[in-house]
Amino acid sequence: MNRSTDTPVILGAGPAGCAAAIALARNGGEPVLIDRDAEVGDALCGGFMSWRTAATVAELGIDLAQLGAQRVTSLRLFAGHHSAQSDLPEPAYGLSRRSFDSALRRTAITAGAKLEIDTIRALEPGCARGEAREYRSGSLFLASGKHDLRGAARPRIARDPALGLRLRIATDPGLNALVGESIELHLFEGGYAGIVLQEDGSANVCLALRKSLLARAGNEPAHLFEMLAGESPAFAERLEFAPANPHIDTIAAVPYGWIAQNTAPGLFRLGDQAAVIPSLAGEGMSIAIASGIAAAQAWQQGGGAAAPAYQQAFARRVRRPIRVAEAIWHMGENALGGPALTQMAQHVAPAARLAMRLSRIAA
Numbered sequence: 001m002n003r004s005t006d007t008p009v010i011l012g013a014g015p016a017g018c019a020a021a022i023a024l025a026r027n028g029g030e031p032v033l034i035d036r037d038a039e040v041g042d043a044l045c046g047g048f049m050s051w052r053t054a055a056t057v058a059e060l061g062i063d064l065a066q067l068g069a070q071r072v073t074s075l076r077l078f079a080g081h082h083s084a085q086s087d088l089p090e091p092a093y094g095l096s097r098r099s100f101d102s103a104l105r106r107t108a109i110t111a112g113a114k115l116e117i118d119t120i121r122a123l124e125p126g127c128a129r130g131e132a133r134e135y136r137s138g139s140l141f142l143a144s145g146k147h148d149l150r151g152a153a154r155p156r157i158a159r160d161p162a163l164g165l166r167l168r169i170a171t172d173p174g175l176n177a178l179v180g181e182s183i184e185l186h187l188f189e190g191g192y193a194g195i196v197l198q199e200d201g202s203a204n205v206c207l208a209l210r211k212s213l214l215a216r217a218g219n220e221p222a223h224l225f226e227m228l229a230g231e232s233p234a235f236a237e238r239l240e241f242a243p244a245n246p247h248i249d250t251i252a253a254v255p256y257g258w259i260a261q262n263t264a265p266g267l268f269r270l271g272d273q274a275a276v277i278p279s280l281a282g283e284g285m286s287i288a289i290a291s292g293i294a295a296a297q298a299w300q301q302g303g304g305a306a307a308p309a310y311q312q313a314f315a316r317r318v319r320r321p322i323r324v325a326e327a328i329w330h331m332g333e334n335a336l337g338g339p340a341l342t343q344m345a346q347h348v349a350p351a352a353r354l355a356m357r358l359s360r361i362a363a
């Protein structure tokens, strides 16, 4: 099967799927891009766009600053009563997923991708079964992100899996003065909270933590926020700006550290379906976009048959950033490791910047 006889079908129009669609369409691939949502939603995400994400989307013709993204120039770490600040190696951005994913979808359609709205239920060799119809192709691009499809699910083996929670705090001069141009990471035993300002000045407060930590809060997200505020004065100070009964989004069982080492011919795994970097690195979207571009290039050269070689090469490319991010995540979620990490960032600034660089995917 090669590119001239086969229509590439992309399952999922998030960052990975849209990046593949743009790269394929610009090279005459005429991809079909399928998503279950007709309206772009606001995916649960920290909303931190690293300098690598900014550079990779620039290759696709998207300028984050033009989308109104907030500039982020420093990292602030908090653990208990300790805190540290370090400049980022290069400027980054804060942007809502609604804005980012909308820009990607627009760009993909303008480039010539055909968008279809359908929910894919299962995957078989050469066929994706949707609710509306079946999609047959020797070049399937699996980009359903956090959502596994029957027939291609990622293994879930963690004893104490990671969860994601998110709440938004409306723009407020007091909170904006506190957070400013920083990405804040508040480290707790069993997880962390990231805070960054987004394009409208609102703050995205996103937590990734062990299920056992939520269990300690009686499995009540609102109680969890109160519990963590009780452990950290800085986090409590920021939460004072939150509404009385905030809406809290949740996502279960995130397989941090998982990497697809191989795949079958005809099935390109992209984004979170290719590799899942611990989110405190803020590099998931960069990896997603890089996977879409790399898979499209592999397809241009070898059609669906190129999928295994692409997957193996991409696994090698993401190994270092994912292992570095895992080491930082494990240290940060440890009762003694969080304060130690914060003190190291305070006293050995070059080491903090090196860790930030090593947890990026190579160009």
Ligand SMILES: Cc1cc2nc3c(=O)[nH]c(=O)nc-3n(C[C@H](O)[C@H](O)[C@H](O)COP(=O)(O)OP(=O)(O)OC[C@H]3O[C@@H](n4cnc5c(N)ncnc54)[C@H](O)[C@@H]3O)c2cc1C
Pocket (backbone or CB within 6 Å): 011, 012, 013, 014, 015, 016, 017, 034, 035, 036, 037, 043, 044, 045, 046, 047, 048, 049, 050, 053, 118, 119, 120, 121, 143, 144, 145, 146, 147, 149, 163, 164, 165, 206, 207, 208, 251, 254, 270, 271, 272, 273, 279, 282, 283, 284, 285, 286, 288
């Ligand atoms: C708590 C948390 C915080 C994070 N914070 C950051 C951060 O600050 N910065 C960063 O860079 N990364 C962050 N990430 C990682 C980032 O969110 C992901 O790596 C990124 O979204 C992966 O992109 P994707 O395109 O693979 O998947 P997704 O963004 O999940 O997109 C998948 C798309 O597929 C569609 N879809 C899903 N299932 C189906 C189906 N059955 N049929 C049809 N369509 C379907 C969805 O509607 C969606 O549009 C975070 C992750 C978590 C869990």
